Amino acid sequence: AQSVTQPDIHITVSEGASLELRCNYSYGATPYLFWYVQSPGQGLQLLLKYFSGDTLVQGIKGFEAEFKRSQSSFNLRKPSVHWSDAAEYFCAVGATRYSSASKIIFGSGTRLSIRP
Amino acid sequence: DAGVTQSPTHLIKTRGQHVTLRCSPISGHKSVSWYQQVLGQGPQFIFQYYEKEERGRGNFPDRFSARQFPNYSSELNVNALLLGDSALYLCASSTTGVSYEQYFGPGTRLTVT
Numbered sequence: 001a002q003s004v005t006q007p008d009i010h011i012t013v014s015e016g017a018s019l020e021l022r023c024n025y026s027y028g029a030t031p032y033l034f035w036y037v038q039s040p041g042q043g044l045q046l047l048l049k050y051f052s053g054d055t056l057v058q059g060i061k062g063f064e065a066e067f068k069r070s071q072s073s074f075n076l077r078k079p080s081v082h083w084s085d086a087a088e089y090f091c092a093v094g095a096t097r098y099s100s101a102s103k104i105i106f107g108s109g110t111r112l113s114i115r116p
Numbered sequence: 117d118a119g120v121t122q123s124p125t126h127l128i129k130t131r132g133q134h135v136t137l138r139c140s141p142i143s144g145h146k147s148v149s150w151y152q153q154v155l156g157q158g159p160q161f162i163f164q165y166y167e168k169e170e171r172g173r174g175n176f177p178d179r180f181s182a183r184q185f186p187n188y189s190s191e192l193n194v195n196a197l198l199l200g201d202s203a204l205y206l207c208a209s210s211t212t213g214v215s216y217e218q219y220f221g222p223g224t225r226l227t228v229t
Contacts, residue, residue, distance in 0.1 A: 004158075032216050034216070036220075041222075042222060042223075043120075043206055043220040043221050043222040043223050044159070044206065044208075044220040045220070046217075046218075046219075049216070049217075051216075090158050090159075092158070094216040102147070102149065102164060102171075102172075102210060102216050102218065103149075103161045103164065103172055103174070104149075104151075104159075104161065104216065104218065105161070106158030106159050106160070107158050108156075108157055108158050109156075109157070109158050
């Protein structure tokens with residue numbers, strides 16, 4: 001079955017420091033991969049997506065992610081975080097082969113706190 | 117352009133009652149998906165509708181139902197509410213039934229007491 005694992009429930013980094021959020025997926029084919037951000041009380045905003053091609057994907061707000069097939073990982077990175085980056089981050093996989101629907105399977109999320 | 121809109125924003129219901137949540141997709145989008153997000157968890161897929169037909173259903177009981185109207189707006193209905201149905205219900209729209217370019221609304225916060 002398809003699944004997404006985000007091993008870090010909560011991460012705190014200092015403002016200006018670099019960030020890496022981990023994501024591992026389980027899927028039987030080439031996956032469609034996503035990172036979403038959710039601020040308190042808000043809906044989900046798409047940060048970036050990987051469908052095919054270059055394994056290093058650039059997104060909005062200065063985020064990037066790298067797809068590593070051998071490790072089944074899609075980690076999110078940012079070289080320098082800002083206080084406004086504090087939010088919940090969700091890694092997700094699009095389930096295509098096993099569903100007629102455009103079903104997105106989400107991880108449990110990583111809450112990012114920023115230390116002033 | 118307006119994004120995905122959902123109503124109401126918040127809702128409080130009692131166990132056993134019925135609830136209807138509404139979603140209006142982005143103009144030009146023909147597919148609507150519904151997700152349930154329980155506090156502390158990631159969203160879980162409930163339904164997808166495309167051109168008024170159900171394209172997929174997640175692992176939810178038959179108490180959950182939905183429909184899509186000719187203007188592509190959608191309703192999610194939940195009967196016989198349980199305490200465990202308390203969650204943020206998210207609607208997402210996309211241009212087609214196979215698109216993963218899904219845009220999420222702000223959600224409806226349902227509390228069941």
